[in-house]
Amino acid sequence: MNHFFKVKTLEDVMGMVGRFSAMPTETVTLPQASGRILGQDIVAHQDLPGFRRSTMDGYAVQSAATFGASEANPAWLKVAGTIAMGETPCFSLTSDEAAPISTGGMLPDGADSVVMVEHTEAVDAATVEIYKSVAPLQHVVDSAEDYRQGQEILKAGTRIRPQESGVLAALGKTHVTVFKQTTVAIISTGDEIVPVEETPAPGRIRDMNSHTLAGLISEAGAIPLQLGIVKDNRDDLFDACSRAVAMADMVLISGGSSVGMRDFTVEVLSDLVDTELLVHGISISPGKPTILARSGNKPVWGLPGHVVSAMVVFKVVVLPFLRKRMGENAWASPGALLPAILTRNVASAQGRTDFIRVAIQEKEGHLYAAPVLGKSGLIRTMVMAQGLVEIGENVEGLDKGAVVNVRCM
Numbered sequence: 509m510n511h512f513f514k515v516k517t518l519e520d521v522m523g524m525v526g527r528f529s530a531m532p533t534e535t536v537t538l539p540q541a542s543g544r545i546l547g548q549d550i551v552a553h554q555d556l557p558g559f560r561r562s563t564m565d566g567y568a569v570q571s572a573a574t575f576g577a578s579e580a581n582p583a584w585l586k587v588a589g590t591i592a593m594g595e596t597p598c599f600s601l602t603s604d605e606a607a608p609i610s611t612g613g614m615l616p617d618g619a620d621s622v623v624m625v626e627h628t629e630a631v632d633a634a635t636v637e638i639y640k641s642v643a644p645l646q647h648v649v650d651s652a653e654d655y656r657q658g659q660e661i662l663k664a665g666t667r668i669r670p671q672e673s674g675v676l677a678a679l680g681k682t683h684v685t686v687f688k689q690t691t692v693a694i695i696s697t698g699d700e701i702v703p704v705e706e707t708p709a710p711g712r713i714r715d716m717n718s719h720t721l722a723g724l725i726s727e728a729g730a731i732p733l734q735l736g737i738v739k740d741n742r743d744d745l746f747d748a749c750s751r752a753v754a755m756a757d758m759v760l761i762s763g764g765s766s767v768g769m770r771d772f773t774v775e776v777l778s779d780l781v782d783t784e785l786l787v788h789g790i791s792i793s794p795g796k797p798t799i800l801a802r803s804g805n806k807p808v809w810g811l812p813g814h815v816v817s818a819m820v821v822f823k824v825v826v827l828p829f830l831r832k833r834m835g836e837n838a839w840a841s842p843g844a845l846l847p848a849i850l851t852r853n854v855a856s857a858q859g860r861t862d863f864i865r866v867a868i869q870e871k872e873g874h875l876y877a878a879p880v881l882g883k884s885g886l887i888r889t890m891v892m893a894q895g896l897v898e899i900g901e902n903v904e905g906l907d908k909g910a911v912v913n914v915r916c917m
């Protein structure tokens with residue numbers, strides 16, 4: 509019997525992620541690091557912001573001097589020197605003094621809070637009335653309130669989002685160590701597949717998988733390399749795969765993963781340099797005829813040809829391997845999960861993990877997940893869907909009204 513039927517569970521396959529190591533690291537400039545995966549731990553070498561800083565326009569004071577102050581019973585304070593932005597005040601504040609300060613200005617020694625300007629009235633150049641009391645540190649960011657010197661800020665493996673770029677900037681990191689960008693080669697196979705610019709003759713269809721997969725790879729932060737279409741010919745596929753393995757860090761081959769007469773993928777993957785066939789068949793639907801081989805340290809995938817199956821397999825199986833290879837420490841995270849109410853019963857076979865495409869609808873403040881039914885060759889079903897719902901292998905189905913977690917896409 510064909511070993512196609514020796515399917516592995518999704519859990520078994522996920523257990524193989526550890527067989528692949530992360531990319532090496534490199535140093536890039538801070539703007540280039542945006543969206544990349546951090547390759548070093550970041551520890552604060554200084555307090556942030558590093559000085560006691562006003563968050564309002566007003567007067568720097570000692571909070572105790574304002575206790576009990578009100579419109580009816582204002583506190584009278586002497587105006588001390590003014591505070592220039594970006595400068596260290598050259599005076600200390602005493603308990604009967606206030607100093608005009610702008611948002612972002614540095615509080616003088618002795619001051620622990622700021623009264624907003626709208627709660628004050630300058631009586632003359634030397635005196636100000638305070639109409640409202642402030643608590644210690646009110647309207648102030650303290651010297652180490654953001655981060656304290658020595659504190660661990662970011663761990664290697666963190667994706668550098670805009671906020672991470674911000675903290676790296678605050679620490680003066682002009683250069684950052686990140687994992688090298690992962691390139692993923694895409695090969696579409698099939699005599700019936702033609703490039704987008706061609707008008708397909710009867711019996712042929714345009715190559716969708718190169719484009720859906722390229723989009724998914726870019727979305728993950730890796731670089732897609734579209735290597736085009738290879739005919740159903742063992743030698744052509746072997747040459748294309750060998751080239752792909754040499755030039756990329758991961759390879760995706762779509763089509764030819766099943767058990768048909770012309771399906772050479774498993775044979776070719778078994779013949780690659782330093783190769784090991786790890787998976788041929790996963791107990792998931794769609795996507796059962798998925799192949800995974802290891803060529804050196806590079807995962808090489810045979811994805812099912814059906815456009816939906818290839819996309820779903822990428823999302824639920826390939827992506828964790830890609831993230832691991834990219835150096836991301838949250839590789840196992842399924843991303844954003846949105847709780848929603850299922851709009852109809854969904855059947856599912858036991859012993860297999862099903863992924864149902866769903867459209868997310870909002871009605872009267874509630875989110876609903878409406879299953880989008882259709883065969884896995886229909887791109888329409890992905891266009892209509894905004895997420896996937898997983899039905900575990902030991903679950904027979906889900907009932908209408910059940911709250912499900914939608915994996916957004």
Ligand SMILES: Nc1nc2c(c(=O)[nH]1)N[C@H]1C(S)=C(S)[C@@H](COP(=O)(O)OP(=O)(O)OC[C@H]3O[C@@H](n4cnc5c(N)ncnc54)[C@H](O)[C@@H]3O)O[C@H]1N2
Pocket residue numbers: 696697698700701713714715716717718762763764765766767768771794795796797811812813814815817884885
């Ligand atoms: N006897 C059996 N036949 C099939 C089984 C099975 O268990 N027993 N499994 C079915 C399932 S499930 C899937 S999924 C497919 C997977 O087949 P392959 O990976 O070998 O893919 P192909 O046969 O090459 O193509 C399937 C389908 O997808 C179209 N295709 C392929 N590449 C592209 C592309 N780049 N862009 C758009 N469409 C593409 C292709 O024309 C076929 O229609 O096997 C079932 N068969």
Ligand code: MOO
Pocket residue numbers: 792793794795796797812814817818884885
């Ligand atoms: O498993 Mo196939 O990938 O359902 O369509």
